[in-house]
Amino acid sequence: xxxxxxLLKTGAALLAGGAVGAVFRPATAAExxxxxxxxxxxxxxxxxxxxxxxxxxxxxxxxxxNGVKVFHLVAEPVKREFAPGMVVNCWGYNGSSPGxxxxxxxxxxxxxxVTNNLPEHTSIHWxxxxxxxxxDGVGGLTQPHIPAGETYVYExxxxxxxxxxxxxxxxxxxxxxxxxxxxxxxxxRRPPAESRDRDFCIFPHMWAIHPGTYRPDPSVMLDFxxxxxxxxxxxxxxxxxxxxxxxxxxxxxxxxxxxHPMHIHGHKxxxxxxxxxxxxxxxxxxxxxxxxxxxxxxxxxxxxxxPGDWPLHCHKTHNAxxxx
Numbered sequence: 001x002x003x004x005x006x007l008l009k010t011g012a013a014l015l016a017g018g019a020v021g022a023v024f025r026p027a028t029a030a031e032x033x034x035x036x037x038x039x040x041x042x043x044x045x046x047x048x049x050x051x052x053x054x055x056x057x058x059x060x061x062x063x064x065x066n067g068v069k070v071f072h073l074v075a076e077p078v079k080r081e082f083a084p085g086m087v088v089n090c091w092g093y094n095g096s097s098p099g100x101x102x103x104x105x106x107x108x109x110x111x112x113x114v115t116n117n118l119p120e121h122t123s124i125h126w127x128x129x130x131x132x133x134x135x136d137g138v139g140g141l142t143q144p145h146i147p148a149g150e151t152y153v154y155e156x157x158x159x160x161x162x163x164x165x166x167x168x169x170x171x172x173x174x175x176x177x178x179x180x181x182x183x184x185x186x187x188x189r190r191p192p193a194e195s196r197d198r199d200f201c202i203f204p205h206m207w208a209i210h211p212g213t214y215r216p217d218p219s220v221m222l223d224f225x226x227x228x229x230x231x232x233x234x235x236x237x238x239x240x241x242x243x244x245x246x247x248x249x250x251x252x253x254x255x256x257x258x259x260h261p262m263h264i265h266g267h268k269x270x271x272x273x274x275x276x277x278x279x280x281x282x283x284x285x286x287x288x289x290x291x292x293x294x295x296x297x298x299x300x301x302x303x304x305x306x307p308g309d310w311p312l313h314c315h316k317t318h319n320a321x322x323x324x
Contacts, residue, residue, distance in 0.1 A: 026150065026151070026152055026153070027113055027150075027151035027152060027153050048105075048187075048191050049105065049187035049188075049191065050196050050197065050198070050199045051103065051199070052101060052103060052183070052185050052199045052200065052201050052251070053198065053199065053200050053201070053240075054098075054100075054101045054183060054200070054201040054202075054230060055200065055202070055229075055230050055232075055237065055238040055239075055240060056229075056230045056231060056232045056236075056237065056238050057096055057098055057099075057100060057101060057201075057230050057231070058096070058100050058101070059100060059101050059102075059103050060072075060073070060094065060099075060100035060101065060102050060103070062104075065111070067109060068109045068110065068111050068155070069104055069108050069109065069110045069111070070110075070111045070112075070113065071102055071110065071111070071112045071113070072112075072113045072115070073093050073094060073099065073100075073112060073113070073114045073115070073124070073166075073182075074093060074094050074095075074114075074115045074117055075091070075092075075093055075114065075115070075116050075117060075118050075122050075124075075146075075168075075180065076091070076092070076093070076094075076095070076117035076118060077089065077090070077091055077117075077118070077119075078090050078091065078092040078095050078096060078097050078179070080092070080096075080097045080179065080231050081232075081236065082226065082228055082231065082232060082233045082236060083232065083233045083234070083235065083236035084235070084236055086233070086236075087214065088207070088209060088214055088215070088216065089214045089215045090178055090179035090216065090231070091118060091175060091178035091179055091180050092178075092179050092180060092231075093180065093182055096231070097178075097179030097180070097181075097231050098179065098181045098182050098183070098203045098205075098230060098231055099166070099180070099181065099182030100182060101182060101183040101184075101185060101201055102166065102182065102183065102184045102185070103185050103187070104158055104184075104185075104186055104187070105158070105161075105186065105187045105188075105189060106158055106159070106160065106161040106186055106187065106188050106189040107157070107158060107159075107189050108157070108158050108186075109155070109156075109157045109158075110155065110156065110157075110158060111153060111154070111155040112124070112153070112154040112155070113151055113152075113153055114146060114151065114152050114153075114154065115150075115151040116146045116147065116148055116149065116150055116151070116152075117148070117149070118148060118175075119148060120148060120171060121139065121145035121146060121147050121148065121170055121171070122139070122145065122146050122168050122170045122171070122175060122180075123137045123138065123139035123143060123145055123146055123168055123169050123170040124137045124154065124166050124167070124168060124169075125137035125138060125166065125167055125168065125169040126154070126156075126164065126166055126184060127164055127165040127166060127167060127184075127255075127275075127295070127297075128162070128164040128165065128275045128276075128297065129156075129158070129160070129164050129184065129186075130159050130160055131156040131159075132156060135154050135155070135156045136169075137154070137168075137169050138169040139168075139169055139170035140170075145170050146170075158186050160186065160277065161186045161187060161188040161189070161278070162185075162186055162273055162275070162277055162278065162297075162299070163183070163185055163201075163251040163252075163253065163273060163275070163297040163298075163299050164183070164184040164185070164186065164275065164297060165181060165182065165183060165184060165253045165255065165297060166181070166182045166183075166184050167180055167181045167182070167255055168180050173218055173219075174218040176255050177207075177208075177216055177217075177218035177220075178215075178216055178218060179205070179207075179216070179231065181203060181205070181253070181255050183201045183203070183251065183253060185201065185251065194247065194301065195247045196247045196248065196249045196301065197242070197243070197246040197247050197248065198240070198242045198246050198247075198248045198249070199248075199249045199251070200240050200248070200249065200250050200251065201230075201251045201253070202229055202230060202250060202251065202252050202253075202262075202312075203229065203230050203231070203252075203253050203254070204227070204228070204229055204252065204254055204256065204260040204262065204292065204314055204319075205227070205228050205229075205231070205254075205255070205256045206224035206226070206227055206256040206257060206258060206319075207224060207225070207226040207227075207228065208220035208223065208224050208225060208226075209225060209226050210225075221257060222257070222258075224256075224257070224258075225323050226322060226323060227314060227316075227318075227319035227320075227322055233322055234322070239309075240312070242304045243304070244304060244305065244307055245303060245304065245305055246303070246304045247301065247303055247304075248301065248302055248303070248304050249272075249299060249300070249301050250262075250264075250269070250299065250300050250301075250302075250312075251273075251297065251298075251299045252290070252292045252296075252297065252298050252299075252300075253292075253296075253297045254292040254293065254294060254295070254296055254297075255294070255295060256294065257294065258294065258316075259291050259292060259293040259294060260291070260292045260314045260316065260319065261289045261290065261291045261292075261314060261315040261316065262289065262290055262291075262292055262312065262313070262314060262315075263288060263289040263311075263312070263313060263314070263315040264288060264289075264302070264310065264311075264312050265310045265311045265312070266306045266308065266310045267288070267302045267303075267304070267305075267306060267310065268286045268287065268288055268302060269286070269287050269288065269290060269300035269301065269302045270284045270285070270286055270287075270300060270301050270302065271284060271285045271286075271287055271290060271298065271299075271300050272284055272299055272300060272301050273297075273298065273299035274296070274297070274298060275296055275297040275298070287300070289315055
């Protein structure tokens with residue numbers, strides 16, 4: 001007789017196997033042609049949310065296909081100028097590291113075509129997003145790896161809102177150390193009660209780039225020497241410009257090997273969101289420094305009520321100093 005435990009284990013295995021076979025698939029020839037030849041459209045104007053701004057990066061355009069938002073990501077080697085004159089050979093998406101920010105609305109059905117132009121296999125994990133098992137993007141477990149030169153399709157319905165990430169779950173140590181990451185922002189279906197005039201996405205990241213080299217060293221675990229925000233180091237970072245008394249949201253995401261205590265000058269931030277979801281207003285916490293641990297996203301709100309040029313930086317002095 002089969003025990004209840006074995007029955008549940010067998011059922012879970014069948015469910016997982018069915019999910020992989022049913023929803024993860026190579027792109028069709030028509031989808032590959034569309035991704036390669038059709039210029040994507042920008043999101044329509046008049047959206048019911050404040051579009052996010054990713055300094056030194058950009059938002060990924062999309063097209064509509066019978067009610068489905070279709071995005072196209074290309075995993076590929078990229079050159080990234082961390083600071084004036086410092087060009088690094090990274091890996092990223094669509095010519096950028098971090099990759100472009102994906103922006104959608106709770107309840108949207110999304111289809112993500114992923115083309116692999118890397119010299120090895122890859123996958124994409126949609127970090128923090130609730131989705132079918134076969135869409136989770138763990139190469140060798142929930143899906144086959146995406147071979148070099150191939151395009152694969154992920155498709156799912158967004159059942160929550162918040163600040164999420166995408167990154168590989170294939171050769172993770174190398175691919176994430178080389179810069180493969182990006183934001184996935186899901187706006188709430190109902191506009192929030194609080195007004196936010198500006199909404200920024202920020203990826204703090206650590207790199208090991210030895211003197212005289214141009215490629216990050218993925219074997220380093222602790223001895224990093226370069227710190228960036230969205231793939232740029234001061235003075236190469238773009239200022240976040242706001243008006244007096246603007247309501248501002250800052251979204252942070254971290255897949256580096258260490259935590260980052262992000263500190264703002266002259267203001268206090270209210271911690272309003274974790275990667276697990278929205279925090280009730282009665283539980284918001286005021287901070288001037290907030291630790292973003294490995295694998296976490298956090299969102300904070302503040303009112304820009306003190307004019308001036310105010311720093312925002314990681315409070316680990318080696319990060320703030322850069323190159324030690």
